[in-house]
Every structure is written in C-alpha cells, then in structure tokens.
Amino acid sequence: MNRGQDSRHKDPMNPSERIDQLIAKLTDWRGKTLAGIRKSILAADREIIEEWKWMGSPVWSRDGIIAVANAHKEKVKLTFAHGARLLDPDKLFNAGLDGNAWRAIDFFEGDKLNERALKNLVRAAVDYNQTKSKKKAPAGTRAKAHKSKKT
Numbered sequence: 719m720n721r722g723q724d725s726r727h728k729d730p731m732n733p734s735e736r737i738d739q740l741i742a743k744l745t746d747w748r749g750k751t752l753a754g755i756r757k758s759i760l761a762a763d764r765e766i767i768e769e770w771k772w773m774g775s776p777v778w779s780r781d782g783i784i785a786v787a788n789a790h791k792e793k794v795k796l797t798f799a800h801g802a803r804l805l806d807p808d809k810l811f812n813a814g815l816d817g818n819a820w821r822a823i824d825f826f827e828g829d830k831l832n833e834r835a836l837k838n839l840v841r842a843a844v845d846y847n848q849t850k851s852k853k854k855a856p857a858g859t860r861a862k863a864h865k866s867k868k869t
Contacts, residue, residue, distance in 0.1 A: 733768045733770040751829070754831045755794065759836070759837075778840075780848075781847040784798065784843040785799065793824045793826050796823045798823075800820075802821055804842045810836065
C-alpha cells in the first residue's frame with residue numbers, strides 16, 4: 719500500500735479512530751499502556767483534542783501540543799512538547815531530561831501508570847500552553863503600538 723500523501727487524504731478515519739486502531743493492533747502490554755495513557759490524558763481536560771501526526775503518532779493538544787505518544791519495541795514513550803517548562807513533583811519524566819524543551823516518560827512492561835500524577839502533568843501542560851498563547855497576543859499588540867509611536 720502506498721503510504722504517501724495521497725493515502726492520507728483519502729483515509730476516512732478521524733484521528734481518534736486511528737488511535738483506536740493503533741491500540742487494537744498493539745495486542746501486548748503496549749496497547750494496554752497506550753490505552754491507559756490516553757484515558758488519563760483525556761480525563762485531565764475535556765477540551766483536549768486528539769490528532770494524528772508525523773506518519774502515525776497520536777498527539778494530544780489544547781492551545782498547542784501537549785504530548786505525543788509512540789509505541790516502540792520495548793517501551794511506550796510519551797513526550798511532552800514543553801516538558802522542560804513543567805513542574806514534575808511526582809518525577810514522572812525519565813527521558814530527555816537534558817533537552818531544552820521536550821521531556822518524556824518511558825513506560826516499560828510491568829510499569830504501573832500513575833493516573834493522578836499524569837493528569838496533573840497534563841493539566842500543567844495545558845496551563846503552560848494557555849499562558850504561552852495569552853502572552854503572544856498582547857506582546858505583538860504592544861510591539862506594533864510601540865513601533866507606530868517611533869515613526
């Protein structure tokens with residue numbers, strides 16, 4: 719099957735259906751783990767939307783990307799787009815700790831999902847995205863007003 723651009727445009731499935739299909743295909747512990755992660759993320763905030771990006775990655779967004787999930791051979795990785803800016807009092811982040819923006823949680827077989835802590839981290843990411851988007855608009859407005867005074 720051609721997985722080029724044409725197949726994406728003709729695919730009648732919405733992102734949530736694609737994520738359902740991915741979870742169904744992962745018949746081992748990774749499918750259960752991804753389903754649990756998804757459930758916690760969606761329970762954290764009712765306005766989170768599901769997306770399907772980068773040729774097969776579930777993405778959750780609200781006012782910007784919150785997190786991306788990927789099932790690998792030996793782990794399920796949940797990467798937070800602005801994880802470096804988030805407080806992580808429960809110390810969920812265990813990967814990508816030296817990056818400037820991203821932080822990740824690697825889930826391995828047998829790991830127990832801390833739903834409460836994950837929901838709190840997701841809420842912190844939503845808060846960060848909302849604060850970031852609110853800061854952009856006034857700054858742009860102020861900059862334009864400031865420039866017009868100079869001329």
